[in-house]
Amino acid sequence: MTVTDPSPATPAQTGPAPALPDAATVTDVTHWTDRLFSFRVERPKSLRFRSGEFVMIGLLKDDGKPLLRAYSIASPAWADELEFYSIKVQDGPLTSRLQHIQPGDQIILRPKPVGTLVHDALLPGKRIWFFSTGTGLAPFASLIRDPQTYEDYDQVILTHTCREVAELEYGRRLVESLSEDPLIGEMVGGKLAYYPTTTREESAKMGRITTLMEDGTLFSDLGVADFGPETDRAMVCGSLGFNSDMKALLERAGLREGANSEPAEYVVEKAFVG
Known part of the structure; x- marks a missing residue:
């Protein structure tokens, strides 16, 4: 089951692309199979979470609106970076694009962790x-x-x-x-x-x-x-x-x-x- 972000969409922008809201920079990507990959991002300094919780992450769509899904944080609460483990869905709205991220790219990360697996x-x-x-x-x-x-x-x-x-x-x-x-x-x-x-x-x-x-x-x-x-x-x-x-x-x-x-x-x- 996926969870979509209930927050208001970001208005489309003109001119140079702005920095992503709640951005996190990708530091590493590993492709395990043609269906599975993991990636790590810099951890926001203000983010506190309990091991087992999830956050909303995603990318901006072409119209400038955020596309977000719930992802469990695969790294422990004490880690310096955040790790995620994902499927690749070729026609999936998010993972069809997310699977192509590279170190240095940015994703959206809403730092409000929640979850029951704690x-x-x-x-x-x-x-x-x-x-x-x-x-x-x-x-x-x-x-x-x-x-x-x-x-x-x-x-x-x-x-x-x-x-x-x-x-x-x-x-x-x-x-x-x-x-x-x-x-x-x-x-x-x-x-x-x-x-x-x-x-x-x-x-x-x-x-x-x-x-x-x-x-x-x-x-x-x-x-x-x-x-x-x-x-x-x-x-x-x-x-x-x-x-x-x-x-x-x-x-x-x-x-x-x-x-x-x-x-x-x-x-x-x-x-x-x-």
């Missing part, structure tokens, strides 16, 4: 699950680099399901780099479990994570025998169908949906691109 929306627990599909990995790329995640939980489990093996590469490289992270490297050891699966291309573990939960494969693979509201907390980010299926599974297991105003056992992202 620690404050969950009650204390023993084990936290990050369930993601596709670019729904982005908020968890932030959270698995946040010291609070490892301070709050004895075990952290990241699942990531994609169609093809190459689509797992961004997450795989990120997870592998954590042991060398100067801030959290020692905290991660022995706590983080990474569980990638594919649904189309053959890989070490195939299947939808929902199916692997229902038949018990996920829990047996990870040695988890006591999944339930007493010990487990969960965050979910993926397609609308995936989110709905996961909500049903988690509630069947006794977990209740939480929010910033009323923490509980699981939360689902309400705004998601890709």
Whole structure:
């Protein structure tokens, strides 16, 4: 699901192009597949956010009006730059253009972070699950680099399901780099479990994570025998169908949906691109 910007459109300008409102300069772009890319931008000095939140980013259209969508911040709250992980939609109003950005270009960034995938929306627990599909990995790329995640939980489990093996590469490289992270490297050891699966291309573990939960494969693979509201907390980010299926599974297991105003056992992202 995408979220459009409710603010008034910017009037068309004549003459030299003005600086973008709430502009952020692109510092790095990496293309992972023909459908996926990530990029980093300079972090506005005034921006404060909680790991797992999203902001509105975008570009100016030819008529000078802003075109914005909700993007989870993939970098942790302490990072000097902001990272984003995106799909490429060839006929998409935004990503058809956004995929061509280069270092030095500017994007619009509205510095008002919000979101439900934050620690404050969950009650204390023993084990936290990050369930993601596709670019729904982005908020968890932030959270698995946040010291609070490892301070709050004895075990952290990241699942990531994609169609093809190459689509797992961004997450795989990120997870592998954590042991060398100067801030959290020692905290991660022995706590983080990474569980990638594919649904189309053959890989070490195939299947939808929902199916692997229902038949018990996920829990047996990870040695988890006591999944339930007493010990487990969960965050979910993926397609609308995936989110709905996961909500049903988690509630069947006794977990209740939480929010910033009323923490509980699981939360689902309400705004998601890709």
